[in-house]
Amino acid sequence: MADVDKKCVRQRFLDFLARKSLRLTGPRRAIIEAVFNTGKHFTADELLKWARRRDKSVSRATVYRTLPLLTESGLVSELDFGKDHKIYDPNYAEHPHHNHIICQDCGKIVEFESQKIEHLEDEISRQLGFSPRAHRLQITATCEEFRKLGACSKKED
Amino acid sequence: MADVDKKCVRQRFLDFLARKSLRLTGPRRAIIEAVFNTGKHFTADELLKWARRRDKSVSRATVYRTLPLLTESGLVSELDFGKDHKIYDPNYAEHPHHNHIICQDCGKIVEFESQKIEHLEDEISRQLGFSPRAHRLQITATCEEFRKLGACSKKED
DNA sequence: ATCAATGCAAATAATTTGCAAAAAG
DNA sequence: CTTTTTGCAAATTATTTGCATTGAT
Numbered sequence: 001m002a003d004v005d006k007k008c009v010r011q012r013f014l015d016f017l018a019r020k021s022l023r024l025t026g027p028r029r030a031i032i033e034a035v036f037n038t039g040k041h042f043t044a045d046e047l048l049k050w051a052r053r054r055d056k057s058v059s060r061a062t063v064y065r066t067l068p069l070l071t072e073s074g075l076v077s078e079l080d081f082g083k084d085h086k087i088y089d090p091n092y093a094e095h096p097h098h099n100h101i102i103c104q105d106c107g108k109i110v111e112f113e114s115q116k117i118e119h120l121e122d123e124i125s126r127q128l129g130f131s132p133r134a135h136r137l138q139i140t141a142t143c144e145e146f147r148k149l150g151a152c153s154k155k156e157d
Numbered sequence: 158m159a160d161v162d163k164k165c166v167r168q169r170f171l172d173f174l175a176r177k178s179l180r181l182t183g184p185r186r187a188i189i190e191a192v193f194n195t196g197k198h199f200t201a202d203e204l205l206k207w208a209r210r211r212d213k214s215v216s217r218a219t220v221y222r223t224l225p226l227l228t229e230s231g232l233v234s235e236l237d238f239g240k241d242h243k244i245y246d247p248n249y250a251e252h253p254h255h256n257h258i259i260c261q262d263c264g265k266i267v268e269f270e271s272q273k274i275e276h277l278e279d280e281i282s283r284q285l286g287f288s289p290r291a292h293r294l295q296i297t298a299t300c301e302e303f304r305k306l307g308a309c310s311k312k313e314d
Numbered sequence: 315a316t317c318a319a320t321g322c323a324a325a326t327a328a329t330t331t332g333c334a335a336a337a338a339g
Numbered sequence: 340c341t342t343t344t345t346g347c348a349a350a351t352t353a354t355t356t357g358c359a360t361t362g363a364t
Contacts, residue, residue: 023338023343044328059346064329080239084354085328101287112281120274121296128267130258130298137294139278141287180318180363201353216321221354241329242353 009075009093010036016073027062030055035070041079041087041109081138099137105146166232166250167193173230184219187212192227198236198244198266238295256294262303 013032017024034050035042042050044063051058067088070076077092081102091098091111097118098111117137125132146152170189174181191207192199199207201220208215224245227233234249238259248255248268254275255268274294282289303309 021339021343025338025344027345057346061330061347062345065344078239080237082235082237082243086239101282101285101289103287104290110285110287112285114277114281117274117277117281120271120277121294124269124271124274125258125296125298128258128269129301130260130267130296131301131304132258132296132298133261134297135295136297137278138292139282139287139289140291140293141282141289144286144288147288178318178364182319182363184320214321218322218355219320222319 009090012093013070013073013075016075017069022069026055027051027058028066030058031063031066035076035088035090038090041089043085043087045085047088097135099139101139101141103143103146103152104140105143106152108143108152166247169250170227170230170232173232174226179226183212184208184215185223187215188220188223192233192245192247195247198246200242200244202242204245236293254292256296258296258298260300260303260309261297262300263309265300265309 010032013036014024017028030051031047033054034047038050044060044067047067048058048060048063051063067076070088071078074096075090075093077089079087079089079100081087087109095111095113098113099117101110101112102108103110118135121135122132143152167189170193171181174185187208188204190211191204195207201217201224204224205215205217205220208220224233224235227245228235231253232247232250234246236244236246236257238244244266252268252270255270256274258267258269259265260267275292278292279289300309
């Protein structure tokens with residue numbers, strides 16, 4: 001993601017705040033910077049850590065109060081992989097229809113899009129009497145590289 | 158689902174218990190009956206309620222300790238719709254590859270299968286260097302019937 | 315008898331909330 | 340100044356766990 005895009009998305013969120021007459025405070029600024037300077041998925045706890053690097057005083061409560069604003073703005077989406085915590089995805093604005101592959105070996109989350117799958121989803125939904133509004137497709141997989149080499153170059157952290 | 162199937166699935170779970178030398182106790186029996194006598198998705202709390210109809214003494218802890226056995230057996234699957242609780246699906250054994258449509262209007266969850274989508278999922282996974290192990294596809298939709306008539310005959314409870 | 319399974323109550327852990335103080339517009 | 344936002348600590352809620360007791364094999 002180019003720096004222009006990051007700036008653009010951040011600006012769109014600032015506009016969102018302005019539109020709702022919400023105030024741009026120090027803690028909020030730190031959280032926003034943290035969110036839109038990463039391309040990675042993150043948890044509430046990670047976001048708190050990142051935000052505190054910019055402003056030591058940011059509280060956990062403020063992070064939890066800001067996350068709903070981010071998802072409401074449509075610029076971040078909430079993921080759920082069955083863990084006890086939610087994962088947030090800052091890549092929603094650029095690719096609103098993307099899906100996820102979660103690697104069982106390295107934990108990495110890879111994103112992909114498919115017009116074909118989406119078209120089939122629409123078709124089936126209609127047949128069943130529904131109008132699709134959103135979809136979530138998650139594939140759990142093992143990594144071929146890991147199977148062959150016993151290690152995975154995609155491994156994070 | 159025919160009664161034969163229910164009996165069959167229940168029997169498969171009893172076999173699973175035997176294979177692992179796990180004991181068939183009263184509370185477990187009540188929980189098993191409750192699970193395999195419904196075709197509906199359920200929460201831990203609902204299962205507790207149903208099991209207690211059969212055996213008043215069943216404790217919440219036992220329900221929570223039995224659920225992992227059910228999923229481990231492969232006869233029930235765990236769903237996650239981003240709510241604060243998990244939902245369990247007793248229809249896994251018959252249709253291990255099914256997907257879900259969640260109606261925003263009436264809350265109903267409809268199941269469907271699609272070979273075509275699954276084939277595309279496999280293809281894309283391979284292209285990205287993965288071997289797919291499991292997949293979860295959830296479509297959130299609105300109900301056409303509701304849109305036209307202002308009411309939804311699928312509405313549950 | 316032996317060891318797994320239970321109920322109970324207390325413990326977890328992520329998230330939410332009440333409230334008085336601080337800061338934005 | 341007025342209203343929103345904050346940090347703190349306490350509350351919430353689904354789920355898990357320690358432990359003494361019960362029950363299946």
